[in-house]
Amino acid sequence: MGMTLAAKIIARAAGRASVAPGEIVTCAVDLAMIHDSGGPRRVEPILKRLGVGIWDPGRVVLITDHYVPATDDESRRIQDITRRFAAEQHITNFYDQQGICHVVLPERGHLRPGMFVVGGDSHSPTGGAFAAYMFGVGATEMAGVLATGEIWVRVPETIRIEWTGRLGHGVSAKDMMLHLCARLGMDGGRYQAVEYVGEGVRALPMQERMTLSNMSAELGAQAGLIEADETTAAYLRSVGAPDAEFAQWRGDADSEVTEHHVFDASALTPQVAAPHSPANAAPVEEHAGTAIDVAYIGACTGAKLDDLRMAAEVLSGRTVAKSVDLVCAPASLRDQEQARQEGTLDVILKAGARLLPNACGICAGYGDNRFGEDVVAISSTARNFKGRMGAASSKVYLGSPYTTAASAIEGRIADPRPYLKGSRA
Structure with missing residues (x-):
């Protein structure tokens, strides 16, 4: 039996040849993303109590996007904390007032196929558009990641959502996700991994794929994954990301999934x-x-x-x-x-x-x-x-x-x- 894309990425991060749904494994984190709202002001006090710093500042991306622009004393205070934290912890991947974290992270070349990534925001599944296993955690878990570079996960079951056909003009990935929310419900993913496949998905440009993966959170999924292909590779080249092997980062045809839903993109309005x-x-x-x-x-x-x-x-x-x-x-x-x-x-x-x-x-x-x-x-x-x-x-x-x-x-x-x-x- 083959492995799903989620299982492949988690197995690599756990240093295993394979993993199975339901197993609890400890994974090495390739990248941690935090922002001004849930980041330094929340995690710094925890790190200080532990008496530790960041395990690898080069693997942390910090972005200001929630309290931008600063409109009052409180937001200015939070921005000051964020900037000071970046300097003190030697975080070179600090993007101040450059945009929303889920867009800035990939456009600066930080995401690549096969990566295991943790984000301090509920829409962190956006990274799945790049065949990266990316999911959101709260401040306490993020502090643990920043201190150790590791996190434990329960290997998820995978729900496969297949889109046949292609979207008509005037219909977008946003419409696909709203339709899925209506059909499957807000807990449709049940904190599992969603794997998006089919012609309708392959035809989407990267930013539209990002919308699919992002709104996996609305389905209740931990991650929303799309296999890597030449569209992925072309986008990564365009943003100056290092060359990455992408052919292997796709679910096996014989991998077992807990549910398989099929929708017709050409019929969607x-x-x-x-x-x-x-x-x-x-x-x-x-x-x-x-x-x-x-x-x-x-x-x-x-x-x-x-x-x-x-x-x-x-x-x-x-x-x-x-x-x-x-x-x-x-x-x-x-x-x-x-x-x-x-x-x-x-x-x-x-x-x-x-x-x-x-x-x-x-x-x-x-x-x-x-x-x-x-x-x-x-x-x-x-x-x-x-x-x-x-x-x-x-x-x-x-x-x-x-x-x-x-x-x-x-x-x-x-x-x-x-x-x-x-x-x-």
């Missing part, structure tokens, strides 16, 4: 999730016509360069409805600058968008732009839990960047496909 859960997703027509006050293009699942291009394709030559506040927070500074150079950002701004900092911002409920009382919004973010993005009375719908942009134009939730050339609604 734009999806919208109603408040207050991604699992409340349904085809866009079920919510079409719902008036909105705000359209938010932001977050690691909805404002990467590819996401900005989706929004710009819809917004090109058009103007946002007067009743709508369209806000755009590009996921990283690099993506923002590339979008500016190629004209994508200009299209979005000319349509009437306000530009916000490259940070988690509204998505995680940070900063000064959170949604006010009774605001109705559509957002390209991963979550729409009650009160997460602002006032508890606000109502947030989730959609793709395509759908968010189309809704901004109409002033109500709308199908994006009529705005796209060559698309069939």
Whole structure:
């Protein structure tokens, strides 16, 4: 019997030839990622009590993204702690105000196939898009990782999700994940590994794959994995990552999985999730016509360069409805600058968008732009839990960047496909 991709990576990290689901093994960590919110201010006191430093500063990536920009004394204090910690612990891979951790980490070449990576954030499964086993932990576990370079894991069972066919124009990875949340539920992964396979997945560019892996967290999975291929290798070359062997980092055809679900990407239509859960997703027509006050293009699942291009394709030559506040927070500074150079950002701004900092911002409920009382919004973010993005009375719908942009134009939730050339609604 062959091994799943999850088992292969964990076996390598544990120094074993093979592992089986249910086994508890100790793994050597290849990389640890922390950010300003759950990082230094949480782990430093623990490390001090233990009387230890970081096991290998070169294997730690520290990113400021939650308390960016600093808007009050508390956020400034947290940023100061983060910068001091980076200096004192000799963390050279420190990215200050460069964007959201889940986008900055891969765009700086830190992720490669076969790596075993721990992140201090619930959306750390994003790394699975690169055939890396990456998952999120809390501050106490992260302190242990930073002190020892190791962590124990229970080898997960794998749920295989296969997408046949290819997505139609105006349908994105975000729609795939909202559909999965509706069909499988928020605990669909049951803290196991999800392996995404099939033509529909292989056809996706890397940033769209990142959205799939990222939102594995919404399925309740520990990790969301996609096998490495030439698309992976090409992206890694483009960001200057060291050459890596990728052919071996895929699940074996005869590996045993606990569930195997098959979906047709070519039949999928734009999806919208109603408040207050991604699992409340349904085809866009079920919510079409719902008036909105705000359209938010932001977050690691909805404002990467590819996401900005989706929004710009819809917004090109058009103007946002007067009743709508369209806000755009590009996921990283690099993506923002590339979008500016190629004209994508200009299209979005000319349509009437306000530009916000490259940070988690509204998505995680940070900063000064959170949604006010009774605001109705559509957002390209991963979550729409009650009160997460602002006032508890606000109502947030989730959609793709395509759908968010189309809704901004109409002033109500709308199908994006009529705005796209060559698309069939």
